[in-house]
Amino acid sequence: MPTETRFYTASELLCVMSARLLEEGQVVFAGVGIPLLAATLAQRLHAPGLTILFEGGTIGPHIVPGQLPPTTNEQRCTRRANMLVGITEVLLLLQRGYVDVGFMGGAQIDQYGNLNSSFIGPADDPQVRLPGTGGGNDIASLAKMIVAMPQERRRFVERVDFITSPGFLRGGASRRDSGLIAGGMYKVVTDLALLGFDEETGRMKVEALHPEVTPEQVQANTGFDLPVGPAVGFTDSPTPEELAALRRLDPDRVYTA
Amino acid sequence: MSQPYLELRRRTQSRDRSLREKVMSLEEACRFVQDGDQVALGGSTASRTPMAMIWALIRARKKNLAVSRSIVSTEGDLLFASGASRRILTSWFSQGIVWGVSRVMRSYTESKRAVFEEWSHMSIGLRYRAGAMGVPFLPMRSMMGSDVAGRLLDLREMDCPFTGEKLLLVPALNPDVALIHVQRCDPYGNAQIDGLLFMDVDIAMAANRVILTTERIVSNDQIRRAPDQTKIPFFAVEAVVEAPYGCAPHECFGAYEPFFSHMDYYAELTRKNPDAGVREYLDRFYYSPKSWAEYLDLLGLEPLLDATRRGRSIYAD
Numbered sequence: 032m033p034t035e036t037r038f039y040t041a042s043e044l045l046c047v048m049s050a051r052l053l054e055e056g057q058v059v060f061a062g063v064g065i066p067l068l069a070a071t072l073a074q075r076l077h078a079p080g081l082t083i084l085f086e087g088g089t090i091g092p093h094i095v096p097g098q099l100p101p102t103t104n105e106q107r108c109t110r111r112a113n114m115l116v117g118i119t120e121v122l123l124l125l126q127r128g129y130v131d132v133g134f135m136g137g138a139q140i141d142q143y144g145n146l147n148s149s150f151i152g153p154a155d156d157p158q159v160r161l162p163g164t165g166g167g168n169d170i171a172s173l174a175k176m177i178v179a180m181p182q183e184r185r186r187f188v189e190r191v192d193f194i195t196s197p198g199f200l201r202g203g204a205s206r207r208d209s210g211l212i213a214g215g216m217y218k219v220v221t222d223l224a225l226l227g228f229d230e231e232t233g234r235m236k237v238e239a240l241h242p243e244v245t246p247e248q249v250q251a252n253t254g255f256d257l258p259v260g261p262a263v264g265f266t267d268s269p270t271p272e273e274l275a276a277l278r279r280l281d282p283d284r285v286y287t288a
Numbered sequence: 289m290s291q292p293y294l295e296l297r298r299r300t301q302s303r304d305r306s307l308r309e310k311v312m313s314l315e316e317a318c319r320f321v322q323d324g325d326q327v328a329l330g331g332s333t334a335s336r337t338p339m340a341m342i343w344a345l346i347r348a349r350k351k352n353l354a355v356s357r358s359i360v361s362t363e364g365d366l367l368f369a370s371g372a373s374r375r376i377l378t379s380w381f382s383q384g385i386v387w388g389v390s391r392v393m394r395s396y397t398e399s400k401r402a403v404f405e406e407w408s409h410m411s412i413g414l415r416y417r418a419g420a421m422g423v424p425f426l427p428m429r430s431m432m433g434s435d436v437a438g439r440l441l442d443l444r445e446m447d448c449p450f451t452g453e454k455l456l457l458v459p460a461l462n463p464d465v466a467l468i469h470v471q472r473c474d475p476y477g478n479a480q481i482d483g484l485l486f487m488d489v490d491i492a493m494a495a496n497r498v499i500l501t502t503e504r505i506v507s508n509d510q511i512r513r514a515p516d517q518t519k520i521p522f523f524a525v526e527a528v529v530e531a532p533y534g535c536a537p538h539e540c541f542g543a544y545e546p547f548f549s550h551m552d553y554y555a556e557l558t559r560k561n562p563d564a565g566v567r568e569y570l571d572r573f574y575y576s577p578k579s580w581a582e583y584l585d586l587l588g589l590e591p592l593l594d595a596t597r598r599g600r601s602i603y604a605d
Contacts, residue, residue, distance in 0.1 A: 209433030
């Protein structure tokens with residue numbers, strides 16, 4: 032395990048930057064992998080009263096370092112939880128309005144924050160059939176969303192091949208007009224930048240660059256126009272405390288290699 | 289006008305709902321599943337998968353089952369590759385997030401030999417719930433505007449008659465048969481479930497038949513001492529099969545965790561050549577063993593003990 036804190040992996044950067052977005056007292060619907068790690072990191076660092084919900088039906092688990100669950104549905108997700116419920120019940124908490132933040136990873140995202148985890152290529156004749164929505168569609172339909180994913184040209188596309196989990200759909204009022212009157216994209220955290228969305232157009236924008244990242248790098252790794260305005264600053268580097276806490280949670284580096 | 293509700297009631301009323309023993313073998317329970325049936329699987333991903341019953345149905349060469357489950361893991365690969373099912377309705381289909389995208393699922397769906405019908409997770413839950421409630425649909429607020437909804441034919445939108453809000457309606461799903469694995473039940477089918485419930489209670493109450501497999505059979509007296517722990521009532525159940533380690537190599541809460549080394553082996557076997565790999569797996573673990581015990585023997589005592597130790601550790605805190 033590297034202890035040198037000037038060096039960190041892209042996944043560690045994603046975890047730390049995402050954890051900082053989570054606030055004390057929030058109820059967070061988290062996927063496994065980076066989202067769970069980041070939510071747990073936030074609990075350990077600045078948000079001890081943050082509650083994690085898992086799609087498998089777990090309300091408020093305690094994650095044991097080194098024993099991160101492989102999916103959201105195993106008994107490892109339930110350790111010292113406050114309550115176990117059915118899958119439909121936990122998803123209905125989103126609809127009822129108990130959830131502050133939905134937090135997930137993404138395979139492909141577009142300029143309006145729509146996520147694709149279903150098909151690469153046309154849905155009727157795909158190059159790759161991906162695993163699908165799981166609860167992603169429900170979470171993105173009903174909660175304020177944080178997405179953590181690496182910034183690459185093939186992942187950041189002008190228009191996703193398939194809208195699995197809705198962002199702002201085709202921009203403007205299209206999300207609301209479709210019947211999705213609550214929730215919506217809030218932040219996208221990548222290994223290069225912190226991204227947000229324009230309130231009017233629903234289009235992705237750069238809010239801050241990570242340390243030592245250039246605007247050219249961001250544009251080169253994005254498949255649509257993503258300008259970095261002159262007022263855009265930098266995020267603070269991960270601190271030794273943040274990295275140490277993160278490495279305690281994932282000592283085998285299952286998710287942060 | 290069709291009257292599916294009266295037909296649903298007729299099927300329920302025609303079942304023998306008396307308090308009667310219904311313990312049988314995996315092989316005997318196969319008679320409750322007909323080719324072409326709509327089959328709901330309990331559990332989710334690699335948890336409380338009714339693997340022993342799936343194993344028996346594949347060995348009995350069942351065909352064209354229309355399978356549904358909240359999230360599908362390796363059992364979906366095996367149902368496709370054995371020909372037991374060519375159509376699976378689920379929200380997510382792959383072995384588990386740490387193993388990446390299932391190559392077998394990809395191979396079968398991309399070549400159009402099989403269909404993965406994708407619904408949002410909550411919509412599947414509400415479809416079962418509507419089925420369990422005896423109503424033809426339920427309204428919900430997700431999926432609208434997405435391409436997931438766009439590809440599905442059995443959806444309607446409506447304006448709420450009270451508020452005028454736009455809602456999505458999903459139709460009831462009443463499976464012909466539900467396969468559910470539990471930690472304990474009595475010979476009549478009163479089932480106790482520890483830990484995560486997934487969609488199992490709705491599945492049981494929506495289905496027209498339930499086949500229960502169980503880690504162990506307990507007495508009806510024991511059930512009556514703690515009736516609040518019963519999650520599925522006997523009269524919904526058609527068959528009870530005692531199948532220890534009935535989810536292996538998947539997990540059963542409090543009893544055993546996934547057999548991780550076996551899951552890694554399966555992922556590796558199917559990675560390079562999915563079709564040949566999954567055939568080899570079926571031959572070795574499904575068609576060759578003479579019994580469920582011999583199947584467990586093939587998985588190996590050491591992985592089994594390791595999974596058991598990890599599984600029981602949930603009660604060690």
